[in-house]
Amino acid sequence: MMSALLHWRSEKDPSCFYELHLMTSNPKNSEHKSDKLKAPPISKYWINNLHFGSNYTLHMSSYPNSEFTAGSAEIVTWFVTADCLQATNYNYHLCGPDEPRNVTGELILNPDNTSSCSVNVSWIQPQYGDDYTEMFSYLIKWYKIIPIHLSKYHKPRHSSTQVKGNRTWVEVQDIHWYYNYSISVQATSTKGRSKPVILIVAHEGCQWSAPLELTGGYHSNLNLILGGSAGISVIIIVLSLGICLRIKLQRQQKCNSNEGREEEMNPLYYRGTDYITKVESDDCYEIDFSSLILLEVLGEGAFGKVYKAKLNDNKLSKEKDFIVAVKMLKDYHDFLEKKSLLLEIEFMKRLGSHPHIVSFIGCCKRDTICLLMDYCQLGDLRSFLLRYRRGLQYKSTISFSVLPIAQSRTELHQTRLLSYARQIVLAMEYMASRKFIHRDLAARNILMYDEERIKVSDFGLTRDIYERNLYQPTSARKLPYKWMALEAIFDQVFTIKSDV
Structure with missing residues (x-):
């Protein structure tokens, strides 16, 4: 065991009481320590009984009263205790052995x-x-x-x-x-x-x-040995071909067994793009592209770009210069990319509204094809978490001697992370109830409406399912293999469960 000395610098009007929480991420020595103390004459505190070679996280807050209420924002910092062998000059009577x-x-x-x-x-x-x-x-x-x-x-x-x-x-x-x-x-x-x-x-x-x-x-x-290995190689190749043939036959039998209960796919797939591009006169979502003012590029996806834009259309919004996100095709797009965006528009129309799914606002299919959605000003969840982590890493370089107790900033507590997870679950549960599978659920496709609310987005790979609750693609296209379930990678079978 060892000890560490914590010292800090208070503001001009120093607080009278402090609360500390100390946690370690070492799986062998998982522990949590907490203490409440009155401000000592000198701003320092000894932390005892620390394990060697462990990462510790310290949370510290200041309070104006002994009831420990109305405190300051938590200050979080990290430190690593010394390795046992180095601290004891390689005394193996006290420490575990070093590596061979x-x-x-x-x-x-x-x-x-x-x-x-x-x-x-x-x-x-x-x-x-x-x-x-x-x-x-x-x-x-x-x-x-x-x-x-x-x-x-x-x-x-x-x-x-x-x-x-x-x-x-x-x-x-x-x-x-x-x-x-x-x-x-x-x-x-x-x-x-x-x-x-x-x-x-x-x-x-x-x-x-x-x-x-x-x-x-x-x-x-x-x-002689290498010559013998050549014969073994031939045997192994033959066995491998036999195994591959057996797997192929099993898959064919599985497909044949499902022929009697084929899923009823949406007729939307079989009517072609001409059906999708046909604009009905009573389509309340159709807008004139001239009512949009494109401002800046927010991001770029597999086949399109997303812009921040102003919308002036009394039919969809009474608010002037209403800010929206507009998804459009790239300048040099092909037929399949155009069809994918049109399918995404139809899916979002039929998906309906949910508080944790990006809302469909409108579309344009007459001239320039585009999709109008909610504008989420904080960007995607992945970028938000990366920015927060970089801020923590920068803060962890601050010495204990200059630790400002009264500094305030927005904290990303476990409660908020659990809230994010719950909102995603509610969104995916709603999609499952509507017989939709997303197929591309990842942090980059979760948008931050504000610091408390998130919304699932990007339905470019979304498909609907009916009787069998699964979808098997019939054409090759780009897929997010890094985030896919194993059965989706090897068998090309997508279900509600493979989404999550």
């Missing part, structure tokens, strides 16, 4: 076994650990790395062993050819464990990710 050094591997090939090999893993004692070998032991773990899409065809293969501190090597056996293996070495003692040092066995035969030397006695047999 120079962890390397050496191949051991067996000419009688053409399907696996062994690896001799060796290392050097932790720094300044030569006099503490009786206190140490080493934990070695290894496992086969299997790609996610092949995991259902393979059983997990992993194992571990532990050796005494006076030993600095171990042989890992049965390393299968053409697979990746992860091998970790970790020093342990009664005071704790070091961070693991990890090596990776490459998949191209029994070859290490770093250069390795072959064990003596087998150099002359290398050509």
Whole structure:
């Protein structure tokens, strides 16, 4: 354990009482400390019983009375305690061991076994650990790395062993050819464990990710072993083709089993763009593009740009110079991009109104195609959070000695983050009740109406569903793979559940 001295500078009229909350993000030593104190003669405070090598977050507020009411805004800062070994000059009687050094591997090939090999893993004692070998032991773990899409065809293969501190090597056996293996070495003692040092066995035969030397006695047999591996490669290719064929047949059977209950897709898809571009005389959402004054570009998406604009249309808004967001196509757009924007317009018309979904205001389909929506002045949620994080990082560089207690700024508490999450859930629940799937839910598509309210936006990939509650695209187009569910990536199946 260790202590830290907190000191700060008060304003001209210093507060009389202070409240502190201290939290750590260390999963092994998770704790929360709080204290209320009267202003000491000198603005400083000792924080005791801190763990070594931990990140701490300190929240501090000042109050004018002993009831601790009507306080100032919280001041948040961070600090990291010293590493135990460095603070005690590598005293292993008090601290857990440091990492093993120079962890390397050496191949051991067996000419009688053409399907696996062994690896001799060796290392050097932790720094300044030569006099503490009786206190140490080493934990070695290894496992086969299997790609996610092949995991259902393979059983997990992993194992571990532990050796005494006076030993600095171990042989890992049965390393299968053409697979990746992860091998970790970790020093342990009664005071704790070091961070693991990890090596990776490459998949191209029994070859290490770093250069390795072959064990003596087998150099002359290398050509024989490589020749045998060529035959194994042919077998593996044949097996892989068989597995791929089986997967394809299973998918075809799955599709055939659903033929009797095909989803009733919106006829909107089959009537083509001509039907969508047809403007009815009683379309209350249609505006004249000349009633818009484009001001500035707010953002750019997959096939269009979003502008801030003024709207002067008595039919849609009695307010003069009503500020809206206008989504338009780029100058050099193709037929599919035009169709996508027209579909988005129709979807937003039919989706209806919800307090946490960007409202559809109007559209223009006669000349310049555009979509009018709510203007959210704070931008998207992702940019908002990034700006807030940069502000916190800048503030964390301020020394304790100049910590201004009475400084005020808007705080992003957990309560507000939970409120944001709840609003998103309500919006997605509404979309699900209307049989819509979004397919592109991400922070960049959540707009900040103000600091308390957010709205889901960007319905360019939205589709509607009926009987089967799923959607399977029939044409290739750009998709946000980074945010998609696994079943949507591999099987191209989108459901209400894959949205969230």
